[in-house]
Amino acid sequence: EAGVAQSPRYKIIEKRQSVAFWCNPISGHATLYWYQQILGQGPKLLIQFQNNGVVDDSQLPKDRFSAERLKGVDSTLKIQPAKLEDSAVYLCASSPRRNEQFFGPGTRLTVL
Amino acid sequence: GQQLNQSPQSMFIQEGEDVSMNCTSSSIFNTWLWYKQDPGEGPVLLIALYKAGELTSNGRLTAQFGITRKDSFLNISASIPSDVGIYFCAGQLGAGGTSYGKLTFGQGTILTVHP
Numbered sequence: 001e002a003g004v005a006q007s008p009r010y011k012i013i014e015k016r017q018s019v020a021f022w023c024n025p026i027s028g029h030a031t032l033y034w035y036q037q038i039l040g041q042g043p044k045l046l047i048q049f050q051n052n053g054v055v056d057d058s059q060l061p062k063d064r065f066s067a068e069r070l071k072g073v074d075s076t077l078k079i080q081p082a083k084l085e086d087s088a089v090y091l092c093a094s095s096p097r098r099n100e101q102f103f104g105p106g107t108r109l110t111v112l
Numbered sequence: 113g114q115q116l117n118q119s120p121q122s123m124f125i126q127e128g129e130d131v132s133m134n135c136t137s138s139s140i141f142n143t144w145l146w147y148k149q150d151p152g153e154g155p156v157l158l159i160a161l162y163k164a165g166e167l168t169s170n171g172r173l174t175a176q177f178g179i180t181r182k183d184s185f186l187n188i189s190a191s192i193p194s195d196v197g198i199y200f201c202a203g204q205l206g207a208g209g210t211s212y213g214k215l216t217f218g219q220g221t222i223l224t225v226h227p
Binding site: 033 | 116118145147152153154155156157160200202213214215216217218219220
């Protein structure tokens with residue numbers, strides 16, 4: 001069974017630029033999550049989708065972050081404009097139910 | 113909000129030694145999960161615990177869900193060099209409400225194993 005796919009793996013941008021990350025969950029997994037992991041910390045949930053609907057986006061900085069999951073499969077997370085403090089690893093996870101989440105390799109974002 | 117305190121922050125041990133780490137919470141969780149993260153990779157699920165008092169093993173790993181539902185521990189026996197990595201605990205609420213499914217992670221325990 002293929003795992004959660006994410007791209008790109010690495011991205012370097014300057015502050016105030018825009019960036020987008022892509023996630024392809026495990027086939028058949030209804031729930032998809034985006035996490036932000038700052039160096040030295042555990043992942044923090046940004047947004048949770050159930051199929052193509054948002055379940056929880058309470059910790060998403062909506063003034064600059066947006067996410068969508070069209071057709072309930074792939075998902076994209078966008079940051080516009082980026083700030084220095086957005087430098088982190090962005091992890092996508094999927095779950096067949098709302099437990100036992102499986103994580104992708106992450107996208108490491110560096111904002112200069 | 114919920115916070116998880118994971119300890120120790122780091123451990124340096126010799127190959128063959130046993131390791132113990134734990135996680136405590138200010139709130140009750142219905143599920144406890146333990147993950148391992150290698151450099152440049154996402155966390156990989158090691159053990160999932162669903163019931164207070166539950167003791168579950170996965171090879172050399174053993175984890176327990178505390179009776180109070182506010183804590184959990186992970187033991188690794190006879191450590192080997194490939195056990196090196198960062199170990200995270202994560203708590204999850206139960207069914208009902210928008211927080212269902214959301215994982216709250218600890219800060220991680222960095223494990224170094226000297227051959």
